[in-house]
Amino acid sequence: MIKTQIVIIGSGPGGYTAAFRLADLGKQVTLIERYNALGGVCLNVGCIPSKALLHTAQIINEAKDASHVGVTFNEPLISINGIRTNKDNIVTKLTNGIKTLAKARKINVITGYGRFISANQITIENSDDIIEFEQCIIATGSQVTKIPTLPFDDARVMSSTDALNLSNIPKRLLVVGGGIIGLEMATVYNALGSEITVVELSDQLITSADKDIINPLLRRIKKQYANIFLNTKITKIEALKEGIKVRFEGKNTPKFDTFDKILVAIGRTPNGRLIDCEKAGVEINDWGFIPVNKQMKTNVNNIYAIGDIIGQPMLAHKAIHEAKIAAEVICGYKSGFNALTIPSIAYTDPEIAWTGKTEKELKAEGISYEKGLFPWTNSGRSLSIGRSEGITKGLFDTKIGKILGMGICGTNASELIAEATLAIEMGCDMDDIALTIHAHPTLSETTAFATEMAQGTITDLL
Numbered sequence: 187m188i189k190t191q192i193v194i195i196g197s198g199p200g201g202y203t204a205a206f207r208l209a210d211l212g213k214q215v216t217l218i219e220r221y222n223a224l225g226g227v228c229l230n231v232g233c234i235p236s237k238a239l240l241h242t243a244q245i246i247n248e249a250k251d252a253s254h255v256g257v258t259f260n261e262p263l264i265s266i267n268g269i270r271t272n273k274d275n276i277v278t279k280l281t282n283g284i285k286t287l288a289k290a291r292k293i294n295v296i297t298g299y300g301r302f303i304s305a306n307q308i309t310i311e312n313s314d315d316i317i318e319f320e321q322c323i324i325a326t327g328s329q330v331t332k333i334p335t336l337p338f339d340d341a342r343v344m345s346s347t348d349a350l351n352l353s354n355i356p357k358r359l360l361v362v363g364g365g366i367i368g369l370e371m372a373t374v375y376n377a378l379g380s381e382i383t384v385v386e387l388s389d390q391l392i393t394s395a396d397k398d399i400i401n402p403l404l405r406r407i408k409k410q411y412a413n414i415f416l417n418t419k420i421t422k423i424e425a426l427k428e429g430i431k432v433r434f435e436g437k438n439t440p441k442f443d444t445f446d447k448i449l450v451a452i453g454r455t456p457n458g459r460l461i462d463c464e465k466a467g468v469e470i471n472d473w474g475f476i477p478v479n480k481q482m483k484t485n486v487n488n489i490y491a492i493g494d495i496i497g498q499p500m501l502a503h504k505a506i507h508e509a510k511i512a513a514e515v516i517c518g519y520k521s522g523f524n525a526l527t528i529p530s531i532a533y534t535d536p537e538i539a540w541t542g543k544t545e546k547e548l549k550a551e552g553i554s555y556e557k558g559l560f561p562w563t564n565s566g567r568s569l570s571i572g573r574s575e576g577i578t579k580g581l582f583d584t585k586i587g588k589i590l591g592m593g594i595c596g597t598n599a600s601e602l603i604a605e606a607t608l609a610i611e612m613g614c615d616m617d618d619i620a621l622t623i624h625a626h627p628t629l630s631e632t633t634a635f636a637t638e639m640a641q642g643t644i645t646d647l648l
């Protein structure tokens with residue numbers, strides 16, 4: 187029997203952040219992780235490896251597009267082993283870093299699969315260990331959603347985790363699901379030479395963002411990809427010797443096509459039902475999420491939950507924020523989840539980023555708003571870098587001009603969105619943003635320009 191003050195199940199961004207904060211606040215912490223490497227989905231098979239591969243894709247694409255600045259490169263010599271090694275080295279550096287930081291804080295890391303026996307005890311599968319705890323944080327995250335009828339045992343049918351392994355580069359790749367993860371992996375495989383088809387059930391890629399923010403991306407990838415089928419369903423998949431035969435149902439789509447590989451990226455499912463929560467009395471909702479209050483507390487007084495397991499959006503920065511709250515509440519602080527916005531980003535090319543309310547949310551909620559749309563064709567910086575397809579959109583309250591939301595499509599949108607996120611948290615109005623001096627020439631100026639367009643102080647565009 188191992189006795190501990192706090193046990194955390196899962197070492198993803200939620201789990202390790204909570205462990206570090208608790209240890210820093212003087213608690214005795216046990217962290218259970220089923221895999222040898224710490225860091226969860228984000229560090230091992232999510233955010234970090236995908237961004238390492240996207241950086242490779244960016245280098246290839248920039249070299250391909252360089253002729254307009256008067257420089258022409260030869261066709262790149264691509265070493266898949268080299269790309270994989272670079273990605274793996276980055277992942278190992280970070281996961282080892284988490285291990286070192288845990289050790290420095292004297293966190294007891296247990297490798298194994300944890301399940302509740304009661305509201306105070308957890309067993310570790312295939313071991314005699316029983317951990318008795320005073321308080322617990324569930325941070326078990328989520329896993330790839332699989333369509334049960336698809337032949338996932340065939341290596342040509344990939345999840346995002348398989349796709350990140352880069353076992354080979356298929357000639358023809360079908361990406362099932364036009365969401366963030368599917369489109370990021372499409373960006374990588376396209377740069378590495380695959381002919382891409384994307385199939386999406388709804389009428390828009392990345393459905394949670396506004397359509398006008400997605401359009402510049404759509405226009406660009408329409409030229410690069412073989413096909414983008416919207417409003418289209420897959421009704422059958424057959425693993426044949428010559429390829430994966432797919433039957434489509436949609437307007438203007440072929441009935442059948444055959445691909446060398448398919449990537450299924452239709453979402454992620456929380457791991458709530460896999461840890462015997464009922465034995466601890468922890469409630470799970472119909473979608474498999476664990477409901478919590480603002481203090482991250484479940485319905486059981488000494489058990490907390492954070493990260494993907496508690497609901498959308500399933501994002502690492504949300505998990506990290508919630509982890510700090512849970513840790514502080516356990517230590518007696520008056521912390522609570524009070525964030526006004528959680529930014530979302532697709533690291534596609536161009537990138538898409540949005541924060542606060544989207545225009546469609548404002549319409550659905552009947553909130554009146556002013557809108558400023560600044561096309562990047564009018565930005566000196568975007569023209570200088572040859573990427574003027576972007577757009578920055580600001581949404582403001584009609585009465586007092588308070589910022590409600592912002593959406594950006596374009597190079598570095600992932601970095602640019604931080605200003606609007608802070609503005610929302612600070613309750614900034616149009617003047618706060620428009621009268622702030624933004625350095626020239628920068629892409630960040632587009633945030634001020636979009637705001638001035640909403641104010642009506644910029645009316646002329648190129």
Ligand code: FAD
Nearest residue numbers: 196198200220226227228232233300327493494500501502
């Ligand atoms: P996880 O990271 O899922 O960690 C949970 C951990 O718990 C895992 O290590 C798991 O092994 C362990 N575990 C589960 N059950 C048990 C058990 N019973 N016993 C012991 N251990 C257990 N988010 C972003 O914000 N930005 C991005 O760019 C981004 N890119 C992504 C790209 C991809 C391809 C994917 C798949 C996801 C991406 N995400 C991104 C989402 C992000 O990875 C998750 O939101 C984040 O990892 C959630 O953190 P978490 O701590 O809740 O859980």
